[in-house]
Amino acid sequence: MLNDQELEHRTEEEIEQQIEEATQVKSEYGEEQIQVLEGLEAVRKRPGMYIGSTDSRGLHHLVYEIVDNSVDEALAGYCKRIDVTLHKDGSVSVRDDGRGFPVGIHPKMGRPAVEVCLTVLHAGGKFGGGGYKVSGGLHGVGASVVNALSKSLSVTVYQDGKIYQQEYARGKYLYDLRVIGETDRTGTTIRFLPDVISDDNPDGIFERGVTFDFDVLKKRLREMAFLNKGIHITFTDERGETPVTEDFLYEGGLREFVKYLNHNKEVLFPEPIYTEGVKDGILVEVAMQYNDSYAENIYTFVNNIATPDGGTHLTGFTTALTSAINDYGRKYKLLRDNEPNLKAEDAKESLTAVVSVKMEDPQFESQTKSKLGSGQVRGVVNDLVKEELSTYLEENPSVGRTILDRCVSAQRAREAARKAREATRRKTVLESASLPGKLADCSERDPSKCEIFLVEGDSAGGSAKEGRDRHFQAILPLRGKILNVEKTRLDKALGNNEIKSMLTAFGCGFGDEFDESKLRYHRIVCMTDADVDGAHIRILMLTFFYRYMRPLVEKGYVYAAMPPLYKVTKGKMEKYVYDDDELQRLLDEIGRDPKPDIQRYKGLGEMSAEQLWQTTMNPETRTMMQITPEDAMAADEIFTLLMGDQVEPRRKFIEENADLVKDLDV
Numbered sequence: 001m002l003n004d005q006e007l008e009h010r011t012e013e014e015i016e017q018q019i020e021e022a023t024q025v026k027s028e029y030g031e032e033q034i035q036v037l038e039g040l041e042a043v044r045k046r047p048g049m050y051i052g053s054t055d056s057r058g059l060h061h062l063v064y065e066i067v068d069n070s071v072d073e074a075l076a077g078y079c080k081r082i083d084v085t086l087h088k089d090g091s092v093s094v095r096d097d098g099r100g101f102p103v104g105i106h107p108k109m110g111r112p113a114v115e116v117c118l119t120v121l122h123a124g125g126k127f128g129g130g131g132y133k134v135s136g137g138l139h140g141v142g143a144s145v146v147n148a149l150s151k152s153l154s155v156t157v158y159q160d161g162k163i164y165q166q167e168y169a170r171g172k173y174l175y176d177l178r179v180i181g182e183t184d185r186t187g188t189t190i191r192f193l194p195d196v197i198s199d200d201n202p203d204g205i206f207e208r209g210v211t212f213d214f215d216v217l218k219k220r221l222r223e224m225a226f227l228n229k230g231i232h233i234t235f236t237d238e239r240g241e242t243p244v245t246e247d248f249l250y251e252g253g254l255r256e257f258v259k260y261l262n263h264n265k266e267v268l269f270p271e272p273i274y275t276e277g278v279k280d281g282i283l284v285e286v287a288m289q290y291n292d293s294y295a296e297n298i299y300t301f302v303n304n305i306a307t308p309d310g311g312t313h314l315t316g317f318t319t320a321l322t323s324a325i326n327d328y329g330r331k332y333k334l335l336r337d338n339e340p341n342l343k344a345e346d347a348k349e350s351l352t353a354v355v356s357v358k359m360e361d362p363q364f365e366s367q368t369k370s371k372l373g374s375g376q377v378r379g380v381v382n383d384l385v386k387e388e389l390s391t392y393l394e395e396n397p398s399v400g401r402t403i404l405d406r407c408v409s410a411q412r413a414r415e416a417a418r419k420a421r422e423a424t425r426r427k428t429v430l431e432s433a434s435l436p437g438k439l440a441d442c443s444e445r446d447p448s449k450c451e452i453f454l455v456e457g458d459s460a461g462g463s464a465k466e467g468r469d470r471h472f473q474a475i476l477p478l479r480g481k482i483l484n485v486e487k488t489r490l491d492k493a494l495g496n497n498e499i500k501s502m503l504t505a506f507g508c509g510f511g512d513e514f515d516e517s518k519l520r521y522h523r524i525v526c527m528t529d530a531d532v533d534g535a536h537i538r539i540l541m542l543t544f545f546y547r548y549m550r551p552l553v554e555k556g557y558v559y560a561a562m563p564p565l566y567k568v569t570k571g572k573m574e575k576y577v578y579d580d581d582e583l584q585r586l587l588d589e590i591g592r593d594p595k596p597d598i599q600r601y602k603g604l605g606e607m608s609a610e611q612l613w614q615t616t617m618n619p620e621t622r623t624m625m626q627i628t629p630e631d632a633m634a635a636d637e638i639f640t641l642l643m644g645d646q647v648e649p650r651r652k653f654i655e656e657n658a659d660l661v662k663d664l665d666v
Contacts, residue, residue: 043121043148044170047205050145054206059194060216062149065142066094066190071224071304073098074231075358079187084221085236086212091152093191100159100188103177112177114157115166118147119173146192147171149205153192158183170195214244222248226260227304227356229253254287254354261299261352265291268350268406269399275388279380281360286317286385288353290406294489295547296348301356302364302372311365311372313357316381322347324389325407332397334404342407345512349410357381416491417511439505440465440475451523452476452505453561453617456537460604460612464527467609468617474521476505481537485544499544510548516555524552525624527561527616529603530578542627553627562623563604563616570596576615578623 225248329335461477528534
């Protein structure tokens with residue numbers, strides 16, 4: 001909808017033509033486009049440099065790299081279908097209907113181009129030469145790294161009426177590329193078996209026992225289908241008795257993505273606002289929709305790569321959003337003359353949005369590619385979104401008024417929260433009157449050595465205070481359940497005494513004013529009873545941390561204590577047990593005759609100070625779980641499901657998981 005000279009409306013046909021020109025290749029994708037930079041020798045020695053880790057995350061990264069190659073073919077306009085299959089032998093195959101890997105002889109290497117792609121690092125159509133204009137993944141190292149880290153790999157290419165095949169073992173080819181048949185289709189199939197350590201394979205790369213997780217791959221493949229409308233991705237798991245297949249095809253692209261993200265929320269208008277366009281060779285696609293929550297959820301991508309830390313595309317979007325809404329409010333007197341302009345946080349409250357940019361050679365601010373740094377993107381996104389959103393608001397006045405009302409309400413709540421924040425800031429930890437939870441602080445002043453236990457109730461708090469190591473452990477008893485912030489705004493949350501106690505004790509602020517350097521404890525431990533009620537209190541705490549102090553969770557400062565559920569005594573043997581399954585295993589091991597004494601703890605308050613120290617607080621013997629959101633979308637979905645207003649999805653979740661609940665006190 002935008003060209004380099006001016007902002008103007010285009011027909012749908014012209015838009016599609018611009019998008020096609022922005023993403024398709026400039027030249028043929030053949031052996032000449034495969035550029036060679038260096039060899040593969042270091043990959044097996046230092047796999048972490050290429051895939052991040054050799055645990056489950058690294059294992060799944062192999063699949064992403066091969067799928068990315070197929071998606072690049074789709075972005076170039078040559079691929080419509082991608083089939084991913086998990087096989088019984090632990091291998092995975094990725095098949096597409098693109099042009100197929102080039103099979104001609106590489107002019108520099110004197111070997112088939114497909115072999116060069118799979119055996120030489122940085123050999124791929126993503127580096128110069130016009131092979132791809134837009135690509136994601138690891139910029140061409142993907143296929144060769146997957147080959148190097150696989151126990152075995154086979155590639156089958158369907159091209160020019162022939163079927164070509166070659167097999168590899170740990171990155172080395174077993175035989176020359178050969179023709180094995182004829183075909184009337186095109187495309188590539190890669191099947192690989194990751195090199196996992198086992199008794200039979202002690203020299204493997206990946207940690208012993210790691211396997212592909214169906215749900216993890218399903219989320220990523222669904223996301224890829226959302227981001228690339230019209231691509232049909234199938235995902236099949238053949239490892240069980242009955243194969244399971246998921247189909248992902250979203251002709252609506254980002255529109256359907258936003259609907260999916262909002263599916264457990266009440267939306268303020270039925271259809272997401274959507275825009276796409278091209279300027280300066282950069283394709284921008286945006287979908288957004290407001291809901292009845294109080295959280296913002298904006299997800300950004302560059303060439304299908306998630307950028308959780310945002311960057312210039314997010315800045316451009318935020319500026320355009322705020323400006324368009326303010327202009328509309330002023331024009332139609334929905335903002336009073338004596339009221340200040342809305343700020344970005346007002347415009348983003350309760351907004352779910354996806355911003356996707358596709359471009360040549362994006363520049364990132366870190367090796368992890370979590371933040372886009374390309375300066376020209378800011379202006380392109382701002383121009384496109386400002387123009388299109390302004391037009392949308394003019395053409396949809398009822399939606400425009402709904403959005404303005406929501407943003408003005410957020411503005412007033414923000415001002416009330418600011419006053420409450422200042423009141424909280426004025427109080428210091430040394431003022432006992434400001435701490436209704438009765439903080440028992442530690443003597444250590446180095447935050448990296450300090451931990452604070454958030455304990456439910458005064459009785460458990462008393463045992464914790466008595467049993468702790470006063471040098472580095474602080475105790476903050478909380479009375480009852482804290483407020484469910486999923487259903488209320490920040491200004492209301494700040495009126496809750498328990499939340500105020502935590503904020504004052506932590507000392508680091510919250511929201512936009514969060515300051516990590518002022519955090520007084522580098523371990524914040526939720527210590528609740530080992531029952532359903534305790535789990536509810538813990539999820540209330542985590543909801544507050546995730547919604548208003550998210551850096552605490554993202555940076556790994558938040559933990560959940562794991563107190564025992566039982567104490568088992570038989571003769572001189574005394575053992576603490578943490579769940580029912582462990583109890584049954586222990587009873588099978590020690591025998592039930594004579595009958596052992598089994599004490600079930602209904603709450604932390606039943607434990608003596610010494611027992612609480614040994615089981616739950618002693619760094620040498622305790623068990624703690626670090627809370628980290630591996631997937632921001634999944635975390636948002638589960639918090640909304642468990643703590644939001646929608647009853648039906650929560651009822652369905654409870655029904656599906658009721659058999660897992662064993663500790664209801666009824």
